[in-house]
Amino acid sequence: MRVSIDEDGCVGAGQCVLAAPDVFDQRDEDGIVVLLDEAPAPHLHDATREAAVLCPALVIHLAE
Amino acid sequence: MTEALSKPSTGTFPTERSKDCPFDPAVGYQEFREKEPIARVSCPAGIDAWLVTRYDDVRVVLNSPGLSSAVPVMGHANPQADFTTPMNPGSIIQTDGEAHARLRRLLTAEFTVKRIQALRPYIQKLIDDHIDAMLASTEPVDLVRDFALPIPSLVICELLGVPYEQRDRFQQQSGILTSVDVDPDVAIQANAEIQGFVSQLVVDKMRNPTDDLISRLIKRAQDAGQPLTVAELVVLALSLLVAGHETTANMITLSTLTLLRNPDQLEELRANPDLVPAAVEEMLRYLSVVQFGLFRAITEDIPLGDETLRAGEWLVTSLASGNRDTAAFPNADQLDVHRKASAHLAFGYGAHQCLGQQLARVELQQVFSTLFTRIPTLRLDVPFEELRFKDNTLVYGVRSLPVAW
Numbered sequence: 001m002r003v004s005i006d007e008d009g010c011v012g013a014g015q016c017v018l019a020a021p022d023v024f025d026q027r028d029e030d031g032i033v034v035l036l037d038e039a040p041a042p043h044l045h046d047a048t049r050e051a052a053v054l055c056p057a058l059v060i061h062l063a064e
Numbered sequence: 065m066t067e068a069l070s071k072p073s074t075g076t077f078p079t080e081r082s083k084d085c086p087f088d089p090a091v092g093y094q095e096f097r098e099k100e101p102i103a104r105v106s107c108p109a110g111i112d113a114w115l116v117t118r119y120d121d122v123r124v125v126l127n128s129p130g131l132s133s134a135v136p137v138m139g140h141a142n143p144q145a146d147f148t149t150p151m152n153p154g155s156i157i158q159t160d161g162e163a164h165a166r167l168r169r170l171l172t173a174e175f176t177v178k179r180i181q182a183l184r185p186y187i188q189k190l191i192d193d194h195i196d197a198m199l200a201s202t203e204p205v206d207l208v209r210d211f212a213l214p215i216p217s218l219v220i221c222e223l224l225g226v227p228y229e230q231r232d233r234f235q236q237q238s239g240i241l242t243s244v245d246v247d248p249d250v251a252i253q254a255n256a257e258i259q260g261f262v263s264q265l266v267v268d269k270m271r272n273p274t275d276d277l278i279s280r281l282i283k284r285a286q287d288a289g290q291p292l293t294v295a296e297l298v299v300l301a302l303s304l305l306v307a308g309h310e311t312t313a314n315m316i317t318l319s320t321l322t323l324l325r326n327p328d329q330l331e332e333l334r335a336n337p338d339l340v341p342a343a344v345e346e347m348l349r350y351l352s353v354v355q356f357g358l359f360r361a362i363t364e365d366i367p368l369g370d371e372t373l374r375a376g377e378w379l380v381t382s383l384a385s386g387n388r389d390t391a392a393f394p395n396a397d398q399l400d401v402h403r404k405a406s407a408h409l410a411f412g413y414g415a416h417q418c419l420g421q422q423l424a425r426v427e428l429q430q431v432f433s434t435l436f437t438r439i440p441t442l443r444l445d446v447p448f449e450e451l452r453f454k455d456n457t458l459v460y461g462v463r464s465l466p467v468a469w
Binding site: 011012013014015017018019021026027028029030031032050053054056057058 | 127165168169170172173174175176177178180284406407411412413414415416417418419421422
């Protein structure tokens with residue numbers, strides 16, 4: 001699984017951080033998404049998929 | 065705006081709930097979802113609008129370009145809605161595109177998962193103090209007045225940096241503003257006082273910045289080379305107050321009532337506190353307190369399902385209906401604290417999704433890990449049938465909730 005994000009579209013809702021804290025974080029200065037792991041290990045795949053579904057701005061893209 | 069570019073309305077916007085089940089959305093949504101999921105309806109404001117009721121369609125349309133939020137908030141549901149007055153500068157929920165993104169990005173740092181987690185001990189202490197005060201007083205107490213309203217209000221005071229000695233007065237006045245049974249003159253006076261109070265707070269923070277949201281917001285905007293005006297700051301601070309107060313308060317009382325009415329679910333929650341975060345998401349889904357949904361203006365044609373929503377028309381997306389769509393949530397009308405409900409629509413969807421959602425979650429999680437543990441015998445002190453629900457307010461709730469233990 002490869003994860004990519006569209007920072008410009010991020011609205012800082014924080015849903016991805018709640019769903020997959022090992023894969024996503026937020027910048028302290030503006031709450032925008034930080035991708036911690038662009039190739040998460042298999043045990044993180046479900047949480048990463050959930051984060052992509054929850055994102056209200058649809059800025060998390062997965063290639064599987 | 066031009067009306068009836070598309071087909072004329074074939075129904076009426078649902079507003080009446082069943083007397084038997086006040087937790088269910090207004091009657092009629094299920095039929096819309098099954099028969100006419102993208103319908104034309106006439107609304108209480110005297111306008112016709114598209115009504116979108118299925119979960120998937122709500123998500124798709126709220127992320128479409130061609131929608132504007134620069135409309136009266138939930139104006140479709142308000143017979144007195146004013147469609148002519150321009151929006152206030154700084155009203156984050158009523159701006160679009162770049163202007164919205166600018167305001168939102170100045171605020172998102174304040175509501176990150178990390179920053180809100182850091183507020184958890186403060187929120188827990190507020191909850192404990194209010195439970196102590198309830199237990200020390202005479203039964204029955206009104207859970208709305210003595211618990212559900214003050215806690216979110218005091219959390220906002222903490223966020224905004226309201227000085228301690230002014231918090232009681234601030235809370236009292238904002239309590240009047242959010243009350244439904246209040247003399248209009250008293251409400252106007254309370255409104256004026258809060259406006260004056262917030263303006264003074266903003267001016268004070270400009271002169272003497274402290275470690276709080278407003279002071280950081282002022283600095284962040286200056287650093288970005290786009291300083292906010294006093295008027296913008298006042299509107300932003302007031303929006304946070306309004307958005308974070310009554311919504312959370314109503315969720316606290318309605319969720320408490322829902323659990324009291326579903327003792328098996330409450331028992332599971334008590335036996336297994338790890339279920340609390342999931343239970344909170346489920347109650348957000350099940351109750352969907354933004355009861356009339358979200359109102360938008362359509363600015364570019366949007367193809368949706370078999371229909372085309374035309375520029376110049378109005379749109380209402382029903383969050384409550386989407387959250388009861390069995391295609392997204394099996395047995396959607398059943399409360400189930402084990403459900404994975406976090407993809408619910410209670411906080412909206414798209415670029416305007418609730419900015420304060422992490423704060424609401426933490427407040428609700430702490431309340432429901434504490435309330436029934438500290439007061440295990442908590443019970444309703446009046447017959448359920450005597451409770452009066454807020455059928456006409458934008459945020460659904462119960463007017464008062466007398467409890468004993």
